[in-house]
Amino acid sequence: MKRKSFLASCLLLMSVAWSATGFAQEKLEKIIVGVAGISGPLAHAFIPKDSGLYEKYGLDVDLVFFQGGSQLIQATIAGGVNFAVTAGPEIINGRLGGSDLTIIGGYMNTLPYSIVAAKDVTKFEQLKGGKAAISKYGTTSDLAMRYALERNGLAPNKDVAIIQLGDQTTRFAGLTGGSVQATVISPPFDITARKLGFNILADMADLGLPYQHETVATTERLIKERPETVRKFMRAFIAGIHLWMTDEKRTKAILGKRLKITDQEILDETYGAYKKLTERKPYPTLKGIEFQLQDVAKRNPKAKGMKPEEFINISILKELDQSGFIDNLYKK
CATH class of the missing domain: 3.40.190.10 (Periplasmic binding protein-like II)
Structure with missing residues (x-):
């Protein structure tokens, strides 16, 4: 009798544990993040993936790598991608084309060339x-x-x-x-x-050229309909920047694997170069976007007279910053 009672208790505990695990997995929100290639400037998209930070902040992320930004922009506009990690001009051109694409973060605000x-x-x-x-x-x-x-x-x-x-x-x-x-x-x-x-x-x-080189972008529609999803993504992405800034060993391991870098000197230089260029608080550069608009206007009249503020929505970034989220990462 005692043996049966013991087995029943074990089965009950296993059932509870399984349910808790299943519940935790169900709580992860599935999203698709598009990346305009595999390179150093775009590595900030896969740092949170390979370090488990997306999961930590409640997301199950599928990373999809594109051959450049044009196809990625089309997929994002169509709704096949939730967030795009790509160059600023791609978002500007997409917005000028009539889409509701918007920059929600600018993490590299000059040219890395x-x-x-x-x-x-x-x-x-x-x-x-x-x-x-x-x-x-x-x-x-x-x-x-x-x-x-x-x-x-x-x-x-x-x-x-x-x-x-x-x-x-x-x-x-x-x-x-x-x-x-x-x-x-x-x-x-x-x-x-x-x-x-x-x-x-x-x-x-x-x-010293202000330039919106790399961004995080989504659609105004997604921000309006799923603001908590945007919060989760931005928390994870910003935490990935923090990891880059504070954990050299772990970041280099991810970079070496993803970028297939085996030369230690090249790995050291790659890590250091993009650390120097990365913004801890990923606010877009309005001067950089203005510079880009002036350049685009030479080929596209729609850009004339447009203001940089029309291409960004940093409401959630500001919210996270004002809550102390970013500053607290660096206090730990």
Whole structure:
């Protein structure tokens, strides 16, 4: 009799434990986060995933990686993606196209690029009469190259020809092959270039250009209909930034695995470069968005007269900040 009673008690405890576990799993809200590629500037999307922070804040996140921001924007507008981690210009163009996309956080507010030149070019003035590679006209790499040249007294497409070559792997191949004399690349490619003897003419972050390089975005519709979902996501994302800032070992382990970096020096440089560029409190840069709108207006008249505030909704970010959530992370 006692044995039966003992077995019944064990079964009851197991049932309760199973129910509690099932309930905890049911409490996790399923969302889809789209990322415009796998790279250092976009790593902030998978840091919370690989460290368990999304789950900690009540989310079951599927990360979907896209080949660039255009397809990601289309998926977000269609409702197939709940949150997009992508470059600021993508959100601006999507909004100008009539969507309700909005920036809810800006975690990288300047350009992470370096201007890398041929081995025999040590000064910008030596580029005169040469060629500089970008991805495509109107992209961030195009803007970065033009800005750097103008800051150093050179007229794009007059003093230096701007050549469209595609992604940075292709651009770097053009530089090493001698078809161009300079290009725009981001970590860790700049480290590789330096190791091979190429010259870093400028670090764009040091030029002081406000620029909404990387953002977290969603739709106004989702903010209105599911504000608690946005709160959960932003808590987890901000906690991921905190992890990057305070736990070097853990962050490097995630970066090394995701970005397939085996060279310790390159891993160290990649971690340090993006730590330097990341905002602890991810408020968008209004000056940076204004700069981008001015650039977009050269090709799209709809951008003329529009204000940066029309492209952001930071109500939940402000709420979290004012509640002490961000400051308290760094007090622990």
